[in-house]
Amino acid sequence: GQQVMQIPQYQHVQEGEDFTTYCNSSTTLSNIQWYKQRPGGHPVFLIQLVKSGEVKKQKRLTFQFGEAKKNSSLHITATQTTDVGTYFCAGPGGAQKLVFGQGTRLTINP
Amino acid sequence: NAGVTQTPKFQVLKTGQSMTLQCAQDMNHEYMSWYRQDPGMGLRLIHYSVGAGITDQGEVPNGYNVSRSTTEDFPLRLLSAAPSQTSVYFCASSVLGTGRTGELFFGEGSRLTVL
Numbered sequence: 619g620q621q622v623m624q625i626p627q628y629q630h631v632q633e634g635e636d637f638t639t640y641c642n643s644s645t646t647l648s649n650i651q652w653y654k655q656r657p658g659g660h661p662v663f664l665i666q667l668v669k670s671g672e673v674k675k676q677k678r679l680t681f682q683f684g685e686a687k688k689n690s691s692l693h694i695t696a697t698q699t700t701d702v703g704t705y706f707c708a709g710p711g712g713a714q715k716l717v718f719g720q721g722t723r724l725t726i727n728p
Numbered sequence: 729n730a731g732v733t734q735t736p737k738f739q740v741l742k743t744g745q746s747m748t749l750q751c752a753q754d755m756n757h758e759y760m761s762w763y764r765q766d767p768g769m770g771l772r773l774i775h776y777s778v779g780a781g782i783t784d785q786g787e788v789p790n791g792y793n794v795s796r797s798t799t800e801d802f803p804l805r806l807l808s809a810a811p812s813q814t815s816v817y818f819c820a821s822s823v824l825g826t827g828r829t830g831e832l833f834f835g836e837g838s839r840l841t842v843l
Binding site: 624627651653659660661662663666706708710711714715716717718719720721 | 759761763768769770771772773776778784786787818820824829830831832833834835836837
């Protein structure tokens with residue numbers, strides 16, 4: 619079935635540094651979603667991208683969907699301690715299935 | 729709104745025991761699903777449902793049963809618990825878009841340990 623691969627698995631940064639996580643698929647995705655999970659919490663929806671080449675911003679977060687709709691990225695500018703958590707991408711895995719990447723765990727040194 | 733409610737939050741089972749994880753949502757969502765989360769494995773889909781009376785298998789369905797008798801409830805049954813089923817289980821729901829799921833709303837999770 620459809621798989622989405624996410625890298626890196628872990629990322630440790632100093633507060634104020636930028637952070638990027640990447641999501642790749644071997645096949646074209648009709649859409650991609652991004653979620654954030656705080657330590658000990660549950661995943662929370664951040665955004666959905668649908669269009670080829672789409673770029674969306676939420677304050678310091680920038681989401682991109684590749685032109686071929688096979689990859690996506692989440693970039694955080696000037697990280698803050700509140701950004702700590704695991705970020706997941708998720709794409710369609712067949713009819714009405716949403717398949718998640720392995721996630722990127724972000725830790726921040728204040 | 730309560731959103732998605734899962735019970736219990738914690739459970740310890742012995743190998744071979746059976747149990748049911750409960751999930752209820754009050755958002756009138758057609759789509760409901762169960763995921764398990766293991767370290768380094770992300771979230772893996774167990775079963776899902778697109779409406780009352782309709783269920784289907786996800787990526788890792790073995791050892792689990794589901795039913796959807798109402799729009800609100802989607803219980804997950806472990807038939808004969810095994811240590812490999814030690815995990816954190818999340819229930820999630822969403823509206824159904826045209827050919828795709830919408831934003832998933834997750835419950836707070838149920839942490840299951842099988843000894």
